[in-house]
Amino acid sequence: MEEGLPSGDIPGGTPTPSRRTLLQASLGLGAFGFGSAKAASQISIVVEPPPANEAVSAFRVAIAPDAIADLRRRLAMTRWPERETVNDGSQGVQLARARILIEYWRDRYDMGRLERRLNAFPQFRTSVDGLGIHFLHVRSKHANALPIILTHGWPGSVVEFLDVIGPLTDPEAHGGRAEDAFHVVIPSLPGYGFSDKPKQVGWDVPRIATAWSTLMKRLNYDRWVAQGGDWGAHVTTWLGVQKPEGLAAIHLNFPTLSPPPLEGEPTAEEKAAIAELKAFFRTGVGYGEIQETRPQTLGYGLVDSPVGQATWIYEKFTDWTDSNRNPESVISRDAMLDDIMLYWLTATAASSARLYTENSGNQISRQVVDIPVGVSVFPGEIYRPPRIWGERTYPKLFYWNQVSKGGHFAAFEQPALFTSELRACFASMRV
Structure with missing residues (x-):
């Protein structure tokens, strides 16, 4: 059926939806409601988010039943490849594990879970530097709480931070003290989730950092801190380089210290970190090279196939979690699928991958960050830099913990x- 022709019945067959309807459902288009502060209860079904302006407008998610039905249909019609020819994950996600994940997604995962989890928190959209940015903004009941902006990476999303919002904003209910409270801002990177997809080149890490400082100023925060891992660490580091007015300090759980700032003969700890880096660059960067050089071609497969999108992300949960390659032991299958669903329903495989293209050759690790920096090194990280590298790069390093x-x-x-x-x-940054 050609687009523009009315839907109808195929003789002897079943009613057939229009090509346009199927396309919109498959891409998640028309699947989201964008509520305004004026009429948050009235959810419009639209093909794309309405243009954002500099006003901060309330936002809610509404996933259309057609989008879920289309997803279930695609999952049921999966054409599987043959089993890997090795007995480990060295060729990628193993067939048996992929089948378990996809069958769970199709038959047991609650398809309304993501919508409910996101809508449990205040969400907004605003235009920054001409691009619509989606963000969660949860203020603590403590007026003197410290404002913080948390930035995710790839293949993460705002979903990564949903379980820390409560403890950060309401510490007394989660084993902390009132003086531990934060006001929390969690934006979706450009091209990710419910932020707009850039239509032109130029949205690199420094530009995103500038947009974040604009966002914090628009939210009337005159003193704040920033945190990030993965791409979020790069954005947060660039915030430190730019030193916007009001930024008091940054924290990184993936310090951008590669290539390492070596001086003389490396110590044993440095040699161990270098070995981890070499191993990663030998076998673990193929995904990044594809996303950096061919994000558009990659997008055709991942935007069309939920199994392709899911396994592309699940591989990283397998490789990069502290789980002995059993990610379900540290992140529930439901939570991983929440993240995967966000990529699938927003059709952001290509637009998210373009962040790699935008930052090709970006030598962020060579930048000196001349504001207070804190670092937490987690043992299952891709590589674990020694403190001496941080001291050589961050003149005002004030916190380092393994x-x-x-x-x-x-x-x-x-x-x-x-x-x-x-x-x-x-x-120590609170006043």
Whole structure:
């Protein structure tokens, strides 16, 4: 059926929806409601988010039944490859593990879970530097709480931080003290989740950092701190380089210290970190090279196939968590699928991958960050830099701690430890 022709019945067959309807459902288009502060209860079904302006407008998610039905259909029609020819994960996600994940997604995962989890928190959209930015903004009941902006990476999302919002904003209900409280801002990176997809090149890490400082100023925060891991660590580091007015300090759980700032003969600890880096660059960077050089081609497969999107992300949960390659032991299958669902329903495989293209050759590790920096090193991280590298790069390093457990997705894997690290790191930054 050609687009523009009315839907109808195929003789002897079943009613057939229009090509446009199927396309919108498959991409999650028309699947989201964008509520305004004026009429938050009236949810419009739209193909794309309405244009944002500099006003901060309330936002809610509403996933259309058609989008879920289309997802279930695609999952049921999966065409599987043959089993890997090795007995480990060295060729990627193993077939048996992929089948378990996808069958769970199709038959047992609550398809309304993501919508409910996100809508449990205040969400907003605003235009910054011409691009609509989605963010969660949860203020603590403690007026003197410390404002913090948390930035995710790839293949993460705002979903990574949902379990730390309560402990950060209401510490007394989660084993902390009133003086530990934070006002929390969690934006979706450009091209991720419910933020707009850039239509032109130029949204690199420094520009995102500038947008974040604009966002914090728009929210009327005159003194704040920032935190990030993965791409979020790069954005947060650039915030430190730019030193916008009001930024008091930053915290990183993935310090951008590669290539390492070596001086003389490396110590044993440095040699261990270098070995970890070499191993990663030998076998673990293929995904990044594809996303850096061919994000558009990659997007065709991942935006069309939920199994492709899911396994592309699940591989990183397997490789980068502190779980002995059993990510379900540290992140529930439901929570991982929440993150995967956000990528699938927003069709952001290509737009999120373009962040790698935008930052090709970005030598962020060579930048000196001349504001207070705190670092938490989790044992299951891709590599574990020694403190001496931090001291050589961060002249105002004021906090460095090696955590007992957790990996690359620190807040997702170990929300309690992540919360404790932020409380300890920023305790001296409160006024």
